[in-house]
Amino acid sequence: MFKRTLKKRIVCAGYGLHTGEFSRIIIHPASEKDGILFVKKVGNVLRYLPLSSSKVKSTMFATTIGNDDFVVFTVEHLLSTLHGFGVDSAIIEVEGDEVPGGDGSASLFADAILDAGIFTLTAQKENILLDNTVRVEHNTGYIEYTPASTLIIDGVIDFNHPRIRRQQYTYHNSPEHFYSELAKARTFGFLKDYTTMQALGLARGSSMENTVVLDEKDVMNTDGLRFRDEFVRHKILDMLGDLYTLGGSLKGHITSYKSGHSLNHMFVNKIASFMEKKAIVAPQTLQPALVFTV
Numbered sequence: 389m390f391k392r393t394l395k396k397r398i399v400c401a402g403y404g405l406h407t408g409e410f411s412r413i414i415i416h417p418a419s420e421k422d423g424i425l426f427v428k429k430v431g432n433v434l435r436y437l438p439l440s441s442s443k444v445k446s447t448m449f450a451t452t453i454g455n456d457d458f459v460v461f462t463v464e465h466l467l468s469t470l471h472g473f474g475v476d477s478a479i480i481e482v483e484g485d486e487v488p489g490g491d492g493s494a495s496l497f498a499d500a501i502l503d504a505g506i507f508t509l510t511a512q513k514e515n516i517l518l519d520n521t522v523r524v525e526h527n528t529g530y531i532e533y534t535p536a537s538t539l540i541i542d543g544v545i546d547f548n549h550p551r552i553r554r555q556q557y558t559y560h561n562s563p564e565h566f567y568s569e570l571a572k573a574r575t576f577g578f579l580k581d582y583t584t585m586q587a588l589g590l591a592r593g594s595s596m597e598n599t600v601v602l603d604e605k606d607v608m609n610t611d612g613l614r615f616r617d618e619f620v621r622h623k624i625l626d627m628l629g630d631l632y633t634l635g636g637s638l639k640g641h642i643t644s645y646k647s648g649h650s651l652n653h654m655f656v657n658k659i660a661s662f663m664e665k666k667a668i669v670a671p672q673t674l675q676p677a678l679v680f681t682v
């Protein structure tokens with residue numbers, strides 16, 4: 389029910405999945421007024437980038453946010469972790485252009501946040517709840533929203549690949565469920581797309597250390613999968629991160645079919661347009677406070 393931040397600062401470092409360059413983020417505890425605020429030293433001046441859906445600059449294979457001062461590539465796994473743990477306020481100092489990729493999942497951030505601990509602030513959480521259904525579609529994919537008192541994401545993917553095919557997973561947002569069921573699900577890619585992505589300046593840091601790689605028939609990583617349905621879990625992890633660009637936690641039952649970053653942001657923009665029209669409120673009493681015990 390109350391806003392949350394970290395008990396102490398954490399540092400995450402490593403190579404970016406897309407730029408392939410080394411970067412570092414320092415996540416500082418913040419006040420309830422700060423929200424999720426990215427900060428970067430540009431020259432000798434500190435520049436600020438408050439998270440909102442209007443700051444999303446690209447959704448091609450990853451989510452990039454930015455303003456006139458700086459951009460940050462591949463924010464979705466970090467944002468997913470903050471959303472999963474219910475962290476409403478954090479100042480994220482960025483050194484480099486991309487959030488570190490870790491092992492391609494959210495483990496790098498989730499383990500660090502667990503280690504630091506959560507601090508409960510005194511202001512009420514700002515949840516987002518619409519009173520109407522919302523649907524967006526693109527090609528054969530869609531995302532549908534119906535109002536509910538908690539966030540549930542029911543995701544389905546369907547890939548014409550023998551190791552994926554149709555997978556379904558239902559996620560109920562809570563720190564415990566996030567940590568045990570989503571955080572470890574890694575990003576995945578197809579070997580046949582690798583050359584194209586590199587030509588677009590993407591996947592420059594990807595390897596089997598941080599990506600589940602599929603050839604025509606099978607998973608190429610020698611240690612296999614972490615979950616039988618790791619692929620759909622990762623898609624839901626991505627969506628949870630993309631939804632956090634709304635600037636608060638959306639409450640509702642989301643059904644998705646073949647979601648991806650572009651479709652996620654079509655959905656986010658539609659929700660944001662309703663928020664503007666209706667001055668959507670924070671229904672504070674809908675969800676009891678979640679206490680995560682380390």
Ligand SMILES: [Zn+2]
Pocket residue numbers: 464465575622626
């Ligand atoms: Zn991802």
